[in-house]
Structures are given as C-alpha cells and as structure tokens.
Amino acid sequence: MPKTRPKPQGQITRGKTQPNRLRRVDAFILLYAPDLLRRQDGPFRDAWFVDLGFGAHPVTTLETAERLRRSAPELRILGVDIDPERVARAQPQADARTHFRCGGFNLPLAEGERVRLIRAFNVLRQYPPQAVRPAWEQMARAVPLGGLLLEGTSTPSGALWVMNVLRRWDGDVPWRQEALVFSTNFHPGFDPIAFQAVLPKNYIHRIQPGESIADFFAAWKAARAATYGYRSLGRRQWFGAAARQLAARGWDVDTRRRWINRGYLLWRNPPP
Numbered sequence: 446m447p448k449t450r451p452k453p454q455g456q457i458t459r460g461k462t463q464p465n466r467l468r469r470v471d472a473f474i475l476l477y478a479p480d481l482l483r484r485q486d487g488p489f490r491d492a493w494f495v496d497l498g499f500g501a502h503p504v505t506t507l508e509t510a511e512r513l514r515r516s517a518p519e520l521r522i523l524g525v526d527i528d529p530e531r532v533a534r535a536q537p538q539a540d541a542r543t544h545f546r547c548g549g550f551n552l553p554l555a556e557g558e559r560v561r562l563i564r565a566f567n568v569l570r571q572y573p574p575q576a577v578r579p580a581w582e583q584m585a586r587a588v589p590l591g592g593l594l595l596e597g598t599s600t601p602s603g604a605l606w607v608m609n610v611l612r613r614w615d616g617d618v619p620w621r622q623e624a625l626v627f628s629t630n631f632h633p634g635f636d637p638i639a640f641q642a643v644l645p646k647n648y649i650h651r652i653q654p655g656e657s658i659a660d661f662f663a664a665w666k667a668a669r670a671a672t673y674g675y676r677s678l679g680r681r682q683w684f685g686a687a688a689r690q691l692a693a694r695g696w697d698v699d700t701r702r703r704w705i706n707r708g709y710l711l712w713r714n715p716p717p
C-alpha cells in the first residue's frame with residue numbers, strides 16, 4: 446500500500462448487516478459471472494473481488510469468500526469499509542487471500558492493483574441521489590474493461606433485493622447498465638410493489654409518470670394480475686408466468702428457467 450493514502454471518499458453510515466443477508470447475491474454472481482471470478486488474463490491477473498461497505502462485522506465478506514472460492518479457489522477478496530474501527534475489528538479474520546482495508550469509493554489500492562468485481566450492497570442507499578453517479582465513477586477507476594459493479598439494496602434478511610448490474614466499458618461514462626435484477630426467495634409472497642422499497646438509490650425517487658422504472662412496475666403489476674390463475678400453483682410459477690407475460694408485452698426480461706426458478710428477474714439494458 447502507498448504510504449500516503451488518499452482521503453477515503455464517502456461517509457460513515459449505519460453498519461447493519463447479518464449472516465446470509467447476501468447469500469442470494471453470491472448465488473447470482475456464481476451463475477452470472479463465473480468466468481470473471483476466475484480469469485487471470487492481462488489486468489485481471491490477481492485482481493480483487495471488492496466487498497465495499499462490509500458493515501459492523503465482516504460476516505458477508507467471509508461468507509462470500511467461502512462460497513465463491515468453491516468455484517474460483519484462487520479468488521482474492523478485499524473487504525473495504527470507511528469506518529476504521531470496523532476495519533480494525535475485521536482484521537483478525539483476514540488470511541492470505543482475504544484482506545480488509547479502510548477506504549471509500551476511491552478504493553484503497555496499491556499501485557498497479559486491479560479489481561475484477563465490486564459488490565456494494567446497502568451502501569449508496571444511505572446517500573443522497575446526487576451522490577450515486579460520482580460514486581460509481583470513482584469506483585470505476587481500478588476496474589478493467591469487462592469488470593463489474595454490482596450495486597444494490599436489500600431487506601435486512603436478504604429475502605428481497607434489487608441490484609444494478611454495471612459493466613465497465615469504454616463509453617462516455619465508465620459503466621454500461623447491463624441489467625437491473627429483482628431477487629426474491631419467494632417467502633414474502635409475490636407482489637412487484639414489494640421491490641419498490643429496496644430499489645437502488647438511482648431509482649428510488651423515480652416512481653412517477655414519465656419514468657421508465659414506473660412504466661416497468663405498472664407493466665409488471667398488470668402481468669401479475671393477468672396471470673393470477675397461476676397463484677394456486679405456487680409463487681414460483683406465478684412469478685415465472687408474470688415474467689413471460691412481461692416479455693410477451695415487449696419488455697426485455699430474461700425468462701430462462703435458470704433465473705426465474707431461482708427467483709431472479711433480469712430486466713436487460715434498462716434505460717439509465
């Protein structure tokens with residue numbers, strides 16, 4: 446690490462977390478980006494998986510390390526938090542491939558270190574909406590083209606969440622929004638409206654006329670109503686039927702069973 450580190454960008458926020466909260470995020474990553482976890486070519490050689498804003502204790506980082514290394518045994522994982530006390534408490538849990546550092550959206554990296562994927566969960570939700578794009582831009586700096594930023598918000602248990610999937614590219618802005626993912630473990634029932642409470646910060650204040658996210662929810666609600674007959678078959682079937690109905694109405698959602706059966710609805714290329 447450099448001797449004089451830049452001031453961490455951001456602010457200390459509530460640190461609430463809990464075991465298994467991000468279990469379904471890990472499962473999603475293993476399905477969505479297994480090659481990115483393993484690739485060692487060019488700038489991806491030894492590149493970190495960063496868990497930004499791990500919280501009061503590093504339980505989600507450690508769980509993620511354990512789960513992802515079943516598929517990518519060499520994966521190096523860096524837990525980052527802006528609160529130095531939280532980082533100090535996490536240090537005893539570090540090992541050869543799991544490190545903890547204090548830092549902010551301008552990631553605390555040594556010269557030449559690169560990042561393959563950043564997960565930032567339940568972090569930006571505590572910032573004002575205008576902080577989102579600058580934070581995304583700062584996080585992009587150490588991510589090579591092709592890397593990912595997964596930025597989302599969940600319920601305390603992780604039963605429901607919504608996540609931006611952003612791909613590093615060489616466009617005018619550093620990230621291309623590849624998908625918006627809605628995740629449910631089906632326990633809360635099936636109602637699209639329930640996801641509005643866990644929208645990422647860039648969408649939360651935009652459920653209003655003229656906004657594509659509002660149109661999306663209206664269409665999803667209509668699809669739910671049109672497929673009400675599936676309710677008796679179970680929530681999973683109903684969720685899937687509504688997704689197919691959305692697709693039939695022209696929305697670019699992924700209706701493959703690998704996603705739908707597991708409770709993930711991927712809206713591809715949502716308008717920014």
Ligand SMILES: C[S@@+](CC[C@H](N)C(=O)[O-])C[C@H]1O[C@@H](n2cnc3c(N)ncnc32)[C@H](O)[C@@H]1O
Nearest residue numbers: 455458460462498499500526527549550566567
């Ligand atoms: C609610 S906790 C989230 C814990 C965990 N990611 C989860 O989802 O359960 C948010 C954490 O993000 C940290 N945080 C806030 N802004 C940050 C920033 N700019 N850079 C790094 N960490 C930040 C806070 O200090 C806090 O510990």
